[in-house]
Amino acid sequence: MASIVEARGLLKKFGPLVAVAGIDFAVEAGTCFGFLGPNGAGKTSTMRMVCCQSPLTAGQLYVSGLDVRTQGRAIKALLGVVPQENNLDPDFTVLHNLVVYARYFEMPPDTARRRAYEVLDLFHLREKAHSPVRDLSGGMKRRLVLARGLLHEPRILVLDEPTTGLDPQGRHMVWQKLRQLREQGTTVLLSTQNMEEAARLCDWLVIMHQGRILAQGSPADLVREHVGSQVVEVPADAAPAIVGQLSRGDATWEEVEDTVYVFARDREALHRTIGLVPGATYRPATLEDVFLHLTGRGLTE
Amino acid sequence: MSRPSYRAWFVWQRDGDVFLRLWRSEAAGFLGEPLFVLAAMGFGLGAYIGQVNGQSYLSFIAPGIIAAYAMFGASFECTYGSFIRMEVQRTFEAIIATPLEVEDVIAGEILWGATRALLSAMALLVVLAVFGLVASPWAVLVPVAAVFTGFAFASISMVFTAIVPGINTFNYYFTLFITPMSFFSGVFFPLSGLPKVVQWLAWALPLTHGVNVVRAALRGAATWGLLVDVVWLGVVGAVAFWLALVLMRRRLIK
Structure with missing residues (x-):
């Protein structure tokens, strides 16, 4: 399948600071592609370049076959952008926010109103159509920003931490809508720090750290390749004995402050190596384990 | 840098939509204040001054007030107003995620600033006409002067x-630039009484030319010389317009 977004040697510097260190990636049309990484990893910088809002320092970046350096307006017409921070117009009602936004895409007024009600329905905001934006709750504002991003039926939806600030109900609703959109053929490009979001939504994930791509693949493959299927968290008092056994087995482990994390390919390997340790937590491996394993456990800023 | 396109009108429309929603609370600024200044100066100070250049003091300052408030209207809109849209509401950021570029946004904002100047001047003109202070059909030049003054500022x-x-930095702009300009551009007294050097400096100030045109228009004393005033406003405006586009791209696109 053809790539709808393609980056080669994508580099972004802010003065001496390297935000994106010459990365390559390709997004297949009709999939959900996620950038996962701690703060300062370069996710937002990468997305801003895709959205033609930040010039490339070097490298190549094509969106739908168009060069971001020269065809910004044409590319932006294809994108639905949901920024990290809400930037709604506080002086307008919910409906008027959408109608004004539709003008920027040169949508005829009738189409604009019809589409506005469609996206309001999609995000359960129709009854708020005539409320001023400043009266909406945080979650409703977030939903409205998402609705606005879909107004012109974009081919590619670009979401920067879309569910930050939503309650669990809102988050699940948004996830369901995004899956639905992808099924209808929209390409979804998102950045997130939420492992559950990444695991549930993304077909392909790129884990970024300090401007580089550390690993990429489907969420399930990433877990299998980097941490196996089982994790045991061993508390400090039981740790010394375990570490002795571990050095003889085929599991990998990591000591972090007062806990030893043991990663194993499967349950049997684990039992052969350490057996049942009293006080230890046995659980399936998750994307969070991969993330922490690859990006380290120290604070990044 | 990309060239501003017709899409700037969408930004102008957006600002206009906000104005239509909120104009009642803004009317005090663009109509109330100038009328107070006009009444206080015209009647209060005017009682001691008598005639200026063959006119009552009230008739003398009325056109100056129109031009000065065209300047204030455009200036407030494109300082505090634009800044809030840019930094607080992040409206510019929302707009440049669409097919509009920074240059479209800034051009639209400036056009709206000029429109505010026009609205302010027209509202004052109507009030002055009601009080019989508009003597000549040349008053049709007032909107032209207001738009050019508005564009420049x-x-x-x-x-x-x-x-x-x-x-907060805008305080410097208003206290050191805009407000002094309203005192040295012939709004409240003829420049001819000032020392020659100050007169030359005053001639360079854009507001001086706005005042010239409005004053000539209200007196019915239009001459071809007014073209010089309009051209000067246009030149100052065009240079600043270009500079604003360059500097805004530098600020917003990183």
């Missing part, structure tokens, strides 16, 4: 908005 203000670190 909207652009100059936008240059400043592109470089200020924070909203």
Whole structure:
């Protein structure tokens, strides 16, 4: 399948600071592609370049076959952008926010109103159509920003931490809508720090750290390749004995402050190596384990 | 840098939509204040001054007030107004995620600033006409003067908005530039009484030319010389407009 977004040697510097260190990636049309990484990893910088809002320092970046350096307006017409921070117009009602936004895409007024009600329905905001934006709750504002991003039926939806600030109900609703959109053929490009979001939504994930791509693949493959299927968290008092056994087995482990994390390919390997340790937590491996394993456990800023 | 396109009108429309929603609360600024100044100066100070250049003091300052408030209207819009849209509401950020570029946004904002100047001047003109202070059909030149004055000051203000670190810095712009300009541009007294050097400096100030045109228009004393005033406003406006586009791209696109 053809790539709808393609980056080669994508580099972004802010003065001496390297935000994106010459990365390559390709997004297949009709999939959900996620950038996962701690703060300062370069996710937002990468997305801003895709959205033609930040010039490339070097490298190549094509969106739908168009060069971001020269065809910004044409590319932006294809994108639905949901920024990290809400930037709604506080002086307008919910409906008027959408109608004004539709003008920027040169949508005829009738189409604009019809589409506005469609996206309001999609995000359960129709009854708020005539409320001023400043009266909406945080979650409703977030939903409205998402609705606005879909107004012109974009081919590619670009979401920067879309569910930050939503309650669990809102988050699940948004996830369901995004899956639905992808099924209808929209390409979804998102950045997130939420492992559950990444695991549930993304077909392909790129884990970024300090401007580089550390690993990429489907969420399930990433877990299998980097941490196996089982994790045991061993508390400090039981740790010394375990570490002795571990050095003889085929599991990998990591000591972090007062806990030893043991990663194993499967349950049997684990039992052969350490057996049942009293006080230890046995659980399936998750994307969070991969993330922490690859990006380290120290604070990044 | 990309060239501003017709899409700037969408930004102008957006600002206009906000104005239509909120104009009642803004009317005090663009109509109330100038009328108070006019009444206080015209009647209060006017009682001691008598005639200026063969006119009552009230008739003398009325056109100056129109031009000065065209300047204030455009300046407030493109300093505090634009800054809030840029930094607080992040409206510019929302707009440049669509097919509009920074240049479209800034051009639209400046056009709206000039429109505010026009609205302010027209509102005052109507009030002055009701009080019989508009003597000549040449008053049709007032909107032209207001648009050119507005364009010049909207652009100059936008240059400043592109470089200020924070909203408080606008105090300098108003107290050291805009307000003094309203005193040295022939609004309240003829420039001919000033020392020659100051007169030359005053001639360079854009507001002087706005005042010239409005005053000539209300007196019915239009001459071809007014073209010089309009051209000067246009030149100052065009240079500042271009500079605002360059500096805003530098500020917003990183």
